[in-house]
Amino acid sequence: MTWLNTLRSAGRARFAELGFPKVRQEDWRFTNLGALERTLFLPASPASALVAVDALPSVTPSHRLVFVNGGFRADLSAASERPDGVIIGSLAAVMASHPALVEAHLGQRADDAGHGPLALNTAHLADGAVLYVPKGVYLDKPVELVMIGAGGHEPLSWHPRLLVVLEERAGATLIEHHFSLGDGAATFSNGVSEITLGTGARLRHYKAQRENAAAFHLSTLSGRLEHDACYEGFLLTLGARLSRNEVRLVLAGPGAEAKLSGAYLLRGEQLGDTTTVIDHASPRCTSQQLFKGVIDDKAQGVFQGKVLVRPNAQKTDARQLSRALLLSDDARIDAKPELEIHADDVKCSHGATAGDLDEDAMFYLRARGIDRDGARALLIGAYVNEAIAEISSEPVREAFEALADHWLRS
Amino acid sequence: MLTITNLHASVGDRPILKGIDLSIKAGEVHAIMGPNGSGKSTLSYILAGREGYTVTEGSVTYKGEDLLALPPERRAAAGVFLAFQYPVEIPGVSNSTFLKTALNAVRRQRGEAELDAMQFLKLARTKCKQLGMTDEMLKRAVNVGFSGGEKKRNDILQMALLDPRLTILDETDSGLDIDALRIVADGVNSLRGPERAMLVITHYQRLLSYIVPDHVHVLAFGKIQRSGGKELALELEARGYAEFGVNEAA
Ligand SMILES: Nc1ncnc2c1ncn2[C@@H]1O[C@H](COP(=O)(O)OP(=O)(O)OP(=O)(O)O)[C@@H](O)[C@H]1O
Ligand SMILES: [Mg+2]
Numbered sequence: 034m035t036w037l038n039t040l041r042s043a044g045r046a047r048f049a050e051l052g053f054p055k056v057r058q059e060d061w062r063f064t065n066l067g068a069l070e071r072t073l074f075l076p077a078s079p080a081s082a083l084v085a086v087d088a089l090p091s092v093t094p095s096h097r098l099v100f101v102n103g104g105f106r107a108d109l110s111a112a113s114e115r116p117d118g119v120i121i122g123s124l125a126a127v128m129a130s131h132p133a134l135v136e137a138h139l140g141q142r143a144d145d146a147g148h149g150p151l152a153l154n155t156a157h158l159a160d161g162a163v164l165y166v167p168k169g170v171y172l173d174k175p176v177e178l179v180m181i182g183a184g185g186h187e188p189l190s191w192h193p194r195l196l197v198v199l200e201e202r203a204g205a206t207l208i209e210h211h212f213s214l215g216d217g218a219a220t221f222s223n224g225v226s227e228i229t230l231g232t233g234a235r236l237r238h239y240k241a242q243r244e245n246a247a248a249f250h251l252s253t254l255s256g257r258l259e260h261d262a263c264y265e266g267f268l269l270t271l272g273a274r275l276s277r278n279e280v281r282l283v284l285a286g287p288g289a290e291a292k293l294s295g296a297y298l299l300r301g302e303q304l305g306d307t308t309t310v311i312d313h314a315s316p317r318c319t320s321q322q323l324f325k326g327v328i329d330d331k332a333q334g335v336f337q338g339k340v341l342v343r344p345n346a347q348k349t350d351a352r353q354l355s356r357a358l359l360l361s362d363d364a365r366i367d368a369k370p371e372l373e374i375h376a377d378d379v380k381c382s383h384g385a386t387a388g389d390l391d392e393d394a395m396f397y398l399r400a401r402g403i404d405r406d407g408a409r410a411l412l413i414g415a416y417v418n419e420a421i422a423e424i425s426s427e428p429v430r431e432a433f434e435a436l437a438d439h440w441l442r443s
Numbered sequence: 444m445l446t447i448t449n450l451h452a453s454v455g456d457r458p459i460l461k462g463i464d465l466s467i468k469a470g471e472v473h474a475i476m477g478p479n480g481s482g483k484s485t486l487s488y489i490l491a492g493r494e495g496y497t498v499t500e501g502s503v504t505y506k507g508e509d510l511l512a513l514p515p516e517r518r519a520a521a522g523v524f525l526a527f528q529y530p531v532e533i534p535g536v537s538n539s540t541f542l543k544t545a546l547n548a549v550r551r552q553r554g555e556a557e558l559d560a561m562q563f564l565k566l567a568r569t570k571c572k573q574l575g576m577t578d579e580m581l582k583r584a585v586n587v588g589f590s591g592g593e594k595k596r597n598d599i600l601q602m603a604l605l606d607p608r609l610t611i612l613d614e615t616d617s618g619l620d621i622d623a624l625r626i627v628a629d630g631v632n633s634l635r636g637p638e639r640a641m642l643v644i645t646h647y648q649r650l651l652s653y654i655v656p657d658h659v660h661v662l663a664f665g666k667i668q669r670s671g672g673k674e675l676a677l678e679l680e681a682r683g684y685a686e687f688g689v690n691e692a693a
Binding site: 391392393394396397398399400401402403404405407411412414415416418419 | 491492493494495514515516518519520525527530531532533534535536540541544545546548549552601605
């Protein structure tokens, strides 16, 4: 496919020019990719690591696509009945079966003008996942993407591409699990997601990342919401040595709605970066963001949230809140909420707080017989669950609460 | 049961307790009265094990053990219970989760079997009813949005569940209406017994007409200035603390 080759070589050229982002770049100020850049990663070959199917995470009966080191594993995936016209499959397979669809959408959302990791992903474009839901179809069963990293003797990298297209009034739920199997050399997962929501379309998109301490995890999501479209996203970050979730949503049609929340739980020397850009490009759109961090040991949290309200985006309602709980003296949070408003009839609020555990509450719990660790787990759990409560899907909410609880108890 | 000997304590480098001696035997109820800021809550926090207070001199033994060496949760398991002057709000933790976690933590430490969800709920509902509390208060976050009196009742509910041997009530009567006072006093009285003891901190004689003390102590300037029988409380109510050098108008 020549268009694909053209896309790839453009990505290669862009990356050669840009390289990895540097801390002198404003939006990479807090996240140093030096260690990533110094590691020589080999592109992962389709791994045949043994993975027991019953060990795969699943929060609910779903259409399941499994990837090991970025390569699709049909043997582990579970395709099931789907409504007419719905396409769920690996990018490579859908490129073969529906080339025109993929060509029409691939690279449309991801604008790699100034983004090194995105250009790198494009340069390596080979596999990933596609979810396409035609007009008026509501996909009952969620789609689950299971992205397994299996580190080897040498550092390995992969660059999955996720393409989601929901046509007018279509609806779907997408759940991503990212985790590592065992330990091993460093891994680098450099994902890019492109999401297009047509008029009145609704996507619920939940992601849990719990890769191991040798993992680098970069993820860049670009989404476009048409008239009255609704995106509900949640990012749960528990793993990886260094991770960055970058989410850019353009509220392109009037009345579009973005609800984006997350929780990051970091310890050891982890760095977890959440960077969001919500572009209110149309009137009467709403965006609501709540991010909560729990940071222990020498870990570092980064939250950068930018809300841009363009001149014609009157009646915008944009809210953003970043909160961080610092559990040790060396724990650190860099929060940079940013509002850029060019319209006058808008409701915008943002806030960032950082603090430690409430000593009075700790003593109250301990005075009732609960030991220090139990009291901490109870308080931190309550704190994190307040963010997880934003998830409207009950099985996902429960599964993510359980993951956070497990983190707290380990 | 409890022996406090020459207890000196400070917050930062500010001395607050300056030599407290107090001995409470099983079966007894002691009351402590005293002016604002005299160190009553400080004493109760030190007995319950709150951090931030430095014991500079003296000792506290509880059932023959060095109480001050135990972390707060072990004291709770050993039967020490403090009803707080200001019960703490804990957003995001439901009252029932809190109560069940606490009860099972204490039972575990006491070598008793933990209660499952059903058993717990049954017990909690019964106790709630006795204290005039609704089941709905079990579902809400701990003390969040509770009225002053509801918070106090919630503390007494915790007391009823945890079945303490030594109960310290720090101004549990403040903020309670007349009916609530009676209900709370009944709850407390039901825990009186030959193997239990109580230390009741209050500003008002009224509570002591429901929970009748065996001994009354006056705490002022970080020391017990006078001790007597239950009639001392009446005398204080009539005369104030002037004779202890405290100017009430100040
Ligand atoms: N954490 C603290 N930091 C500074 N000072 C403190 C602290 N805790 C107590 N104090 C001081 O110690 C003194 C005794 O306080 P405490 O709360 O024990 O008094 P109290 O007898 O319980 O008074 P009240 O009747 O008003 O409840 C007060 O002067 C108070 O300001
Ligand atoms: Mg007090």
